[in-house]
Amino acid sequence: MPSEGTTVLEANALCLRFGAVETLKSVSLSVERGEIHAVIGPNGAGKSSLLNCLSGFYRPQSGAVRFLGKDISSLPPHKRAALGISRTFQGIQTYPSMTARENILSGFHLRMSTGPFAALVWWGPTRREEEEFAARAEKIIEFLELEQLRHTPVGDMSYGMRKRVDLGRAIALEPSVLIMDEPMAGMSNEEKEDLARFILDIREGLGIPVVLVEHDMEVVMSISDRVTVIDFGEVIACGTPDEVRTHPAVIDAYLGDAA
Known part of the structure; x- marks a missing residue:
């Protein structure tokens, strides 16, 4: 309540x-x-x-x-x-060629503090931030019981599992x-x-x-x-x-x- x-x-x-x-x-x-x-x-x-x-x-x-x-x-x-304010829609809004893990990671983009130039060299704050988001994505994968599908392209999943990945990306926004x-x-x-x-x-x-x-x-x-x-x-x-x-x-x- x-x-x-x-x-x-x-x-x-x-x-x-x-x-x-x-x-x-x-x-x-x-x-x-x-x-x-x-x-x-x-x-x-x-x-x-x-x-x-x-x-x-x-x-x-x-x-x-x-x-x-x-x-x-x-x-x-x-x-x-x-x-x-996070949102899921009636239709599935995932990236079918990307894996479940990659789709969920995409939900963190609004939380990124490092820019594209820092990402090119991938060191220091950029590396630490990416590792942190990867760890958070793993927690979401476990939370939604997607462990066996983390590296599976979303387009190869059942409808219900694709909806679950879509939900995971919404949760990634924290x-x-x-x-x-x-x-x-x-x-x-x-x-x-x-x-x-x-x-x-x-x-x-x-x-x-x-x-x-x-x-x-x-x-x-x-x-x-x-x-x-x-x-x-x-x-x-x-x-x-x-x-x-x-x-x-x-x-x-x-x-x-x-x-």
Whole structure:
């Protein structure tokens, strides 16, 4: 559960329009330290648009995004990533010709302090930094149980393992919050169970809060601390999984008999 109620990431009254289409209508959301906060709703409800606003890919017409109390509404995605907002997407964003280890190492690029000229000679601070990142990558490989695949090209892996490598690269950013957009789409039940376990470990073992958009209600209700429900661009409910699953508006709009 959230610890001490400290807000890490916050959306305040976000309004997003594309022409005449109002995608988000004064949507607010807060992510606390130590929590998994799921965002659910029907297709087209505005869930991915909300994540894009949080991570900087969309700029809402009004409202604000705050990270650790600082207004970051004007910052582009790469600057938000440098602050500590990491993101995975619906599609796999790995480098298929590179190994699992190399993909994870690429996630450290925003944490590098030495420049390209120092890297050419590879001595002193550059060598120490590379060795440090290599050690951190090995810890992530062990954390995600990828030891047997560390030197395997990602393009030769199964879908579930590629998603796991994608997650590893996001963890390499050493984020203060992790945003995940439908991470279990297309996975088998066994792969979903593994990923759900890793998400819990990320929260509990690494202390990283997670914002999760996911359609698998069994997973959402079993691992989330709080759930925000969006329908037609508006928040219709927010609460614990038990509170949300019995909310009349949520049952009518989304869960139906599955509640």
